[in-house]
Amino acid sequence: MLLIDRATVRQVYPMNRAIEVMAEAMRRYSGGLVDQPLRTILRPESDSGLLGTMPGYVQGEELAGYGLKAMVLKPENPARGLDLHIGIVMVFDPDTGVPVAMMDAGAVTAIRTAAVSAVAADALARPDAGDLAVLGSGVQARSHLEAMRLVRPLRRVRAWSRTAENAQAYREWAAKKLDIEVELVATPAEALAGADLVCTTTSTKEPIVEAADLAPGAHLNAAGASFADHRELSSEAVARSTFFVDSRQSAESESGDLRAPLAEGLVGPDHIAAELGEVLLGDHPGRRAAEEITIYKSLGLGVQDIMSGFAIAEAAQAQGHGHRFTLD
Structure with missing residues (x-):
């Protein structure tokens, strides 16, 4: 071995x-x-x-x-x-x-989570997407920046973190390791304004993404909040989107981002449009319109x-x- x-x-x-x-x-x-x-x-x-x-x-x-x-x-x-x-x-x-x-x-x-988000972005984001917002500044924020640049040319990157010191370290890492300039912003809304590609990588229990802050045509990879009692997305943001998952079974059982709007009656049991694998297999078309907001909820699979x-x-x-x- x-x-x-x-x-x-x-x-x-x-x-x-x-x-x-x-x-x-x-x-x-x-x-x-x-x-x-x-x-x-x-x-x-x-x-x-x-x-x-x-x-x-x-x-x-x-x-x-x-x-x-x-x-x-x-x-x-x-x-x-x-x-x-x-x-x-x-x-x-x-x-x-x-x-x-x-x-x-x-x-x-760290690698596989960001790689799956890159697969989702390549399948679901608009071809011209390249204004990236990253919420978080930890391990997944770093690996997601590395992954996103491989599937879309990034013309702008903005990042938000609760901790200013961590945000500055993230900015310095991106410049040194990836030669990418990252703009640091004070709020999630500032990062999301006009962004057509979004990665959320936090462990928050309370939503940090509001529906009004998502730009038309944006694609969002929700890679944090991996437990039923954690959420990164407001119920209205989920309801407004076309919602894709890694696994229907996992999302229905473990995703606070999905379970909350279901409990509130803002979405129905059929709100999951498809699994990412179904899009890749051609069983679902994925994005249907340029102005459509797509979300990929990643929980991680064995x-x-x-x-x-x-x-x-x-x-x-x-x-x-x-x-x-x-x-x-």
Whole structure:
């Protein structure tokens, strides 16, 4: 079994490769080639954190087999200089079941989440979209900026964060690593004004995106607020949009952004237009009009981690990276 650290994950799994793999992952999921239960969340009353597990089985000629992601979320970690999410992704040989590789889940999640958002933006955003608003300044805000530039030429980037220090660090990182100038703004509304491409990457429990702030024709990737009691989008913003998801089952069970307007009666059970995989398979046309507002709600699926895990393991082995560990 290969042990693959964070730096190696990032080295062998560049964003352009991840976008290709994630497009195939979404096609397989919506095409019925994936067996996976809803993720299991364990929240002990005696602890501030939680444990999430996401097992699954993926069919296909490549990047297929059993896999598992297990992650612990610890709210205190950022103050300790650690990631909020800590965990592992494991993949198993499809023939023998022998563990093939175990790797840092935080790095996998950072890349694959943004890569799926890039797939969604490429499928749903207007061809001329390029005025990007980023809400948040953490790991996902960085990886989403890296991903968005690969699917649309960015003519302007504005970012908002609750913490001025984090926002400034984000701006400096973007200039140094990506040669992209980021304008920092004081409110979400300022970032959203006129933006035709939006990425929300926060862990807020209260909406930060209002319907009136969304420009006609905008596409929004809602990649934060991954739990039923978290929301980034107001109910009116969801109701005004054509709403796409990674998984109907997951969104209906776990998305606070969808469950709130459903409970308020602003949208009906049929408000989900399609899964992203259904758009990629040609079962839904996606965007129908230039002025239409589209939202892609990303909760994260085990298939994304599993197929990423196999791709990373293959690349690490081919390039001679990782530490080999024998179970015998």
